[in-house]
Amino acid sequence: MRVAAEGPMESVDQWDDFVSSRYEAGKEKEQFRNYRADANPGVTEFYRQNHALQTLDFVLAKKAEYGSRTKARMSIQEAMDFLNTLVDDSDPDTDLSQIEHLMQTSEAIRAGGHPRWMIAAGLVHDLGKVLCLWGEPQWAVVGDTFPVGCAYSDKIVFPEFFDANPDSRNPLYQTKLGIYEPNCGLDRVHLSWGHDEFIYRVTRDYLPEPAQYVLRYHSFYAAHREGAYDYLMNDRDREMFQWVRTFNPYDLYSKGAARPDAKALRPYYEDLIAEFFPPKLDW
Ligand code: FE
Ligand code: FE
Numbered sequence: 001m002r003v004a005a006e007g008p009m010e011s012v013d014q015w016d017d018f019v020s021s022r023y024e025a026g027k028e029k030e031q032f033r034n035y036r037a038d039a040n041p042g043v044t045e046f047y048r049q050n051h052a053l054q055t056l057d058f059v060l061a062k063k064a065e066y067g068s069r070t071k072a073r074m075s076i077q078e079a080m081d082f083l084n085t086l087v088d089d090s091d092p093d094t095d096l097s098q099i100e101h102l103m104q105t106s107e108a109i110r111a112g113g114h115p116r117w118m119i120a121a122g123l124v125h126d127l128g129k130v131l132c133l134w135g136e137p138q139w140a141v142v143g144d145t146f147p148v149g150c151a152y153s154d155k156i157v158f159p160e161f162f163d164a165n166p167d168s169r170n171p172l173y174q175t176k177l178g179i180y181e182p183n184c185g186l187d188r189v190h191l192s193w194g195h196d197e198f199i200y201r202v203t204r205d206y207l208p209e210p211a212q213y214v215l216r217y218h219s220f221y222a223a224h225r226e227g228a229y230d231y232l233m234n235d236r237d238r239e240m241f242q243w244v245r246t247f248n249p250y251d252l253y254s255k256g257a258a259r260p261d262a263k264a265l266r267p268y269y270e271d272l273i274a275e276f277f278p279p280k281l282d283w
Contacts, residue, residue, distance in 0.1 A: 004087040007138025008045035012086070012129060013097065015142045018043045020252040022157070023225060035157055044158070050139040051161035054192040056148040056173060062140065062193040069202065069282040071134055076273045079127045079283065086132055100259060102126060107265070108254035109247070118243075120276045121211040122250060123269065124203060125218055128195030130283065145191040145219045147229060150178025155226035176231065185234040191220060206277050210243040217244050218251060 005012050021038040036044070074082065083098045106122035131141045144157055151174050152162045167173045180189055191197060200216035207215070222228040224244045233241075 005132035005138050005141065006135075008049070009042040009138055011097075012132060012138055012142045013101075014040065014043055015046060015138070016101070017255075019144070019221065020255065023221075023252055046138055047143065047158040048161045048164070049137070050143040050192070051156075051158060052164035053139055054143075054146075054148060055165060055167045056179075056190060058140075059148050059190045059193045063190075063197075066198060066201070072130075072283040073280050074283055075280055076124060076127070076277050077270075079124075079130060079281075082133060083127060083130050086129065098126070098129070099262065101255065103260040103262060103265065103269075104254040104257045105250050106269075107260050108250045108257060112250065114246070116272060116275065117208050117211045118214070118247065120272055121207065121214045121247065123272065124199060125215055125247075125251065126195060126199070128197070128199035128202070128215075131195060131198055140193055141195050143192070143194060143219065144221045145194055145196055145217070146222055147178075147180075147189050147191055147232060149173050149190055150180055150232070151176050153222050153226075153228035155222040155228040157221075180232055182231055183234050184232060186217070186232060186237045189232050191217075194219065196220070202281055202283055203277070206281075210240055213237075213240040213244055214247045217241070218247060220244075224248060 009015060018035075018039055022035045039047070072082075080099050080102065086098060102123050102125070105125065106119045109122045110119045129141055132138070146152060146156050148167060152159060152168070156162075162168050172178065196216055196219050200212055203215060204212050217224060223230075223233075224241055225248070230238075
């Protein structure tokens with residue numbers, strides 16, 4: 001049975017497409033301000049929900065709910081096949097769209113001559129989207145991530161939508177630092193809940209630190225693309241964000257690449273998966 005992701009977008013990929021259009025190679029920096037033109041009504045409504053509903057309390061509740069990782073016990077391959085059961089209304093002919101994005105990303109990283117841990121990170125980076133299949137709405141799975149419990153940066157897209165977030169009326173959460181200490185390190189900062197934090201938690205015991213950063217912060221565009229929230233980062237974060245920045249173009253711009261021949265690539269990826277991950281992981 002195929003399951004749709006509940007929300008205003010025809011598919012969660014519309015968010016990914018919006019981000020890559022926002023950061024289209026060669027676009028002038030100032031065009032970032034015109035991103036609204038690239039957002040269709042579904043994407044805009046998606047951000048309205050995401051910004052209104054991702055509160056600190058919500059994030060803490062989701063971390064508690066998913067922290068025990070008792071939703072499933074699956075291999076990486078099983079998770080890829082499971083994610084592919086997500087309905088994509090916008091592209092009914094592309095049955096392998098989810099796996100394809102993962103393999104296009106990992107293949108582009110491989111072609112770029114990067115280390116095997118980064119290829120592995122590319123292969124699994126969006127597997128956290130299985131949250132959709134456990135009933136999480138689009139606004140709690142995808143979207144640019146941002147810190148909760150402190151003031152919202154104007155470098156986040158559609159910042160005006162935060163007016164509808166109850167946290168914006170809590171003065172404790174609306175100072176620059178909010179509930180955090182200066183340069184406390186991102187590990188102590190709660191970001192909006194979604195597929196990044198979830199896949200980080202599922203895989204962190206098996207991947208080196210740079211890969212953990214890539215998975216956990218790949219949607220934190222305000223920080224890795226716009227330079228916001230430096231006052232929450234420590235030196236380790238700054239060093240590791242180089243890897244997040246190295247990874248990001250492969251995620252954003254590999255979509256147009258040739259369709260990967262999943263069958264021919266299977267032996268390579270079976271070896272790669274076995275090198276980093278146990279036969280089954282807790283999700
Ligand atoms: Fe992603
Ligand atoms: Fe991706």
